[in-house]
Amino acid sequence: MADRKPIESWLTDMDGVLIHEGVPIPGADAFLKKLRESGRPFLVLTNNSIYTPRDLHARLRRMGLDVPIDNIWTSALATAQFLDDQRPGGTAYVIGEAGLTTALHDIGYILTDHEPDYVVLGETRTYSFEAMTKAVRLINDGARFICTNPDETGPSTEGPLPATGAVAALITKATGKKPYFAGKPNPLMMRTGLNAIGAHSETSAMIGDRMDTDVLAGIEAGMQTFLVLTGLTRPEQVENFPYRPSKIVDSIADLVDRI
Numbered sequence: 274m275a276d277r278k279p280i281e282s283w284l285t286d287m288d289g290v291l292i293h294e295g296v297p298i299p300g301a302d303a304f305l306k307k308l309r310e311s312g313r314p315f316l317v318l319t320n321n322s323i324y325t326p327r328d329l330h331a332r333l334r335r336m337g338l339d340v341p342i343d344n345i346w347t348s349a350l351a352t353a354q355f356l357d358d359q360r361p362g363g364t365a366y367v368i369g370e371a372g373l374t375t376a377l378h379d380i381g382y383i384l385t386d387h388e389p390d391y392v393v394l395g396e397t398r399t400y401s402f403e404a405m406t407k408a409v410r411l412i413n414d415g416a417r418f419i420c421t422n423p424d425e426t427g428p429s430t431e432g433p434l435p436a437t438g439a440v441a442a443l444i445t446k447a448t449g450k451k452p453y454f455a456g457k458p459n460p461l462m463m464r465t466g467l468n469a470i471g472a473h474s475e476t477s478a479m480i481g482d483r484m485d486t487d488v489l490a491g492i493e494a495g496m497q498t499f500l501v502l503t504g505l506t507r508p509e510q511v512e513n514f515p516y517r518p519s520k521i522v523d524s525i526a527d528l529v530d531r532i
Contacts, residue, residue: 277497277519280531282314282472284346284463284496287329289482289504290525291317297336298503300526305338307532314470315344320422320456320486322349322395322437323370346466348421348456349373349395353380354465355455356419360390365419366411368404368440369395373421386411394444394452395421396437405440409447418444422456424486457486463494478519480528482506488518501525 285291291301308315317329317340324332326345333340349369353376356363362381366389367374373395374384392408412418418441425438441452456462467477474495481487482504491498500518502508503525511521522528 278476280478280497281476282467282470283308283478283480283532284316284318284466284491285480285525286482286487286504287317287319287333288321290480290501291338292333292336293503295336297338298525300524300529302338303529304525304532305340307529309339309341311532313532314472316346316466316470317344318346318457318462318466320348320424321427322347322352322373322376322421322456323397324372325375326350328372344470346462346469347372347376348462349376351462351465352393352395352419352421352455353377353382355461356380356382356391356393363390365389365391365393366408366416367393367395368397368400368408369393369421370397372396388414389416391419392416392444393419393421394437394441396427400435400440405444408444412444412448412450418448418450418452420452420454423454423458424456458489458493460490460494463490463496467494480525484511484514484516484518488514489516491518492516499528501527 326342329345330342349372357380364383364385366386392411420441423438424436426433427436478497479491480499484506488498498518500521
């Protein structure tokens with residue numbers, strides 16, 4: 274196998290890599306600081322579509338992590354980019370929070386429940402049975418079904434919470450229609466992110482804590498991949514997958530000197 278080209282740009286997941294339950298992971302600040310000082314293109318990614326990049330910038334800053342707004346890429350942004358490419362100036366019925374609705378407004382989409390082109394499902398703190406019923410009926414009437422990400426559960430201090438993928442499964446069961454997922458592990462999210470920072474997959478790396486989303490998406494997008502052990506995937510679980518990351522490290526602190 275030919276040697277990989279030097280890494281010139283970095284993509285990193287947020288939860289489990291840079292922060293854990295609202296607390297910065299040791300080494301995250303040093304990693305981000307060195308990235309900013311190096312001038313290398315980079316993105317912090319999240320499958321969570323609740324928050325806008327501006328919201329996430331403020332939340333991370335309160336934790337002591339400085340990530341510029343333009344260096345944050347969410348599944349909501351990837352979804353909006355996909356819809357803008359597919360059907361510019363379209364309409365959508367949206368179940369989600371400000372991160373998703375703002376991204377769709379910014380590309381010129383009209384949000385409506387009257388014969389929308391798409392039903393777009395994202396993360397929200399309170400999934401409404403009424404909204405899900407409306408989504409089912411609109412999809413049955415011909416709206417195309419789009420989902421920001423396939424994560425079936427999300428973290429909380431009390432334990433796992435049902436997330437977008439679980440609600441999507443409910444709607445699929447009721448309609449017989451499977452959604453198109455824009456977020457990880459779809460490499461679309463990586464490729465649109467790379468395009469946003471003018472980077473190329475051959476000289477880019479993806480850092481993540483999950484084999485089934487971060488590492489898989491990085492591999493399928495043609496990037497080098499680094500698995501950190503500060504999140505969901507444990508070392509003994511790696512061999513359960515039919516693919517491997519380029520390298521496994523204990524934490525983001527081990528990658529500071531790679532920049």
